Amino acid sequence: MRSRLGLNGLNFFTAAVQAGFGPFIAVWLTLSGWTLGALGLALSIGTFAALLGQLPGGMLVDQIHRKRIPAAGALIALGAGALMLCLAPTHTLVFSAQILHGLASCVMTPAIAALTLSICGHDSYSERLGQNTRYDALGNAASAALLGAAAAAISQRAVFLVTAGLVVPALASLVMIRMADCVDPEDDHSALRHPREREHKPWQIFADPTLHVFAAAVVLFQLANAALLPIALNGLARGGGAPGLVVSATIIVPQIVTAMLAPWAGTLAQRIGRRPVLMVGFAAVPLRALLFAVVPGALPLTVLQALDGVSAAVFGLMLPLIAADLTRRTGFLNLAIGALGLASGLGATCATLIAGWIGDRFGEATTFLLLAAVGAAAVGLLWIAMPETRRTKPAAQIRQPAH
Structure with missing residues (x-):
């Protein structure tokens, strides 16, 4: 039960963190005097990094048996990217934050999928993924409201401070997932084996x-x-x-x-x-x-x-x-x-x-x-x-x- 609650929280808060890298970036950079061309380049760099990182990110998670390790690394990288956006909106910092976000997302998505399979097994994977998608949607909706309120009440810069802060409960949720719950000898899905045993x-x-x-x-x-x-x-x-x-x-x-x-x-x-x-x-x-x-x-x-x-x-x-x-x-x-x-x-x-x-x-x-x-x-x-x-x-x- 503890690991399943942790997985719920991990999906919720990861989605909340990801929402901070959405439309708020465009608003913040526009208010900071960026041209449409520079803004489009920043967003494109993040998209391109995410495309390049898909296959390497998946391979990385496949090669690490303890899936909490890549998940924790990706969350920390997302928090670091959000903090970069809080600083002076220079091209170097913004481009670096976008690249960091794109690459970290390529690790976080498969890591959550792998943790889910480890906890519930293949035969219950479908039902559990449905719950993951529910908490992901709730996290997106809640974060949109929270970050919008932060922007209105404080400043556009505060959006990224709150985004970085949301990494903390995401990491706490990850810690709740116990490795003892991830051992399922009855399941025959090969992804649950140690990488050396495949x-x-x-x-x-x-x-x-x-x-x-x-x-x-x-x-x-x-x-x-x-x-x-x-x-x-x-x-x-x-x-x-x-x-x-x-x-x-x-x-x-x-x-x-x-x-x-x-x-x-x-x-x-x-x-x-x-x-x-x-x-x-x-x-x-x-x-x-x-x-x-x-x-x-x-x-x-x-x-x-x-x-x-x-x-x-x-x-x-x-x-x-x-x-x-x-x-x-x-x-x-x-x-x-x-x-x-x-x-x-x-x-x-x-x-x-x-x-x-x-x-x-x-x-x-x-x-x-x-x-x-x-x-x-x-x-x-x-x-x-x-x-x-x-x-x-x-x-x-x-x-x-x-x-």
Whole structure:
């Protein structure tokens, strides 16, 4: 029970820390006199570092048996990056903080996934990932409110002091996860073995065609999804219909929906399989894009963001879950998560560039329709080429999760 509570807290506070590196950076640098070009370069450097670090970060976590060590290192690096942003907003400090944040995130995500597998085992992994996604969403929502209040009541600089401070409860939560609870001799997932005991080589995971199918679907998913909200908010802003309350609501609504749905989606994925749940989550993206095209306005946008919560709940759950399914024999869970994270990052990075170019030339409605087509292509790829990855076992052999 103590380790599970620690894992809840680790997900909550890690998400809260990550929120501090979001839109607040753009506001702080703009108020500090940075040009749009310099601001864009700073954000791009962080994104590029995160892309480069996905595979090495996953491999690093795979090679360290005690997963709390890389998790603690990543949290400390995140805190150091936040403190850098509190200092004078020079190019050197800001660029360094962005690189540190990007690389640390590449270690933190697989480390949490590995700790989760160690605590609950593969057969209960789906349900536990649903809980992880819930606390991640709650941490994002709570942090958005806390950091917004700090910015309004104190200063924009205070946002990053609070962000660094949130690393402390995250580390305390990590300490609550006891290694004694992470020993599960009954589970046969190779990722739980010591790295020296694995029989396969890391690159062997890429021989599985299912990994490539899912990675391609992830790229298409992010190409369709990542630009939807920015394009919609841009259109509202040009028409004078995007006040701060609407922007906040479009962020908070999907977080609430994600927190509500994620545990249920995790349970359902274990009962009926990954593929049906995955397709429902992916299908929410083209549906949302179509509705954005035909039902414009601030209120519809806010309501339709509930569909973003559906897709976020499923995506956050399925990426590590399918990675675990596909690496049951090889054990290189975190390298697979890094590879899928790289696919996700590439899709999201290209999405805003492509959608922005299309929007400038053909208008928002056409952009939404094209993004809906890309999202539908992702669903079609899953339907045609993605097999079911859930392992079927006799009910008597499936261990019940500890409560």
